[in-house]
Structure formats: structure tokens, C-alpha cells
Amino acid sequence: MNKFPEQLKKIRKEKAITQDELASKLFVTRQAISKWESGDSTPDLNNLIKLTDIFNVSLDTLVFDPKRNRYVRRFGKMNFWDFLSAYWWVVVLIVFIIGFFSAFWSGR
Incomplete structure (x- = not known):
């Protein structure tokens, strides 16, 4: 899932950079930045790399939300x-099965 528009807006606001300032650093229009943040268009690879340099973040951080990407962390x-x-549901199921069979076998 593409989280780029949300991440771009979030990181830009965290760095206290306006759309106009970012546009001038990338040599694009403010409207282009607005379209990127709304998801109407996406920047080319060169501008993505420039964005990572300007914000001092990795490309993964810019494209994905690291707080929501827990797959690696969960299975690491x-x-x-x-x-x-x-x-928890597996533990409850095992306890239920053990309880059921112990009651069944003790009744004989």
C-alpha cells in the first residue's frame, strides 16, 4: 500500500517546511507538491532521491510508515x-481442548 502522500505531508510538517519552500528546493511548482501530497501524482525517482536528502530520511521511511510496518519486527x-x-487465541484453544479431553476421559 502506498503511504507516500501521507508520509510526505507528515515529514514536511515535522521539518517545518512549507510547500513553497520544498518546491523551490526541488525546482518544481507548489502545485506539484500539493498533487504529491494529495496522491494525484507521484514524483519521479530523481525527486524522490532529492526528497530523502532534503528531509534526511531513508526512502523506506518516505514511502512506508515504519510504525505501521510491523511484519519484520513481529517475526524478528x-x-x-x-x-x-x-x-492468545491459540493458548485459549489449547487450554480448552485439554480441559475438554481431561473431563471426557475422567468420566469413564
């Missing part, structure tokens, strides 16, 4: 509580 290192919060 997972402690007990992370596992339990992600797979």
Missing part, C-alpha cells in the same frame, strides 16, 4: 508477552 525477535498478545 518476539518475547513471551509479544507472543501471548499475538497468539
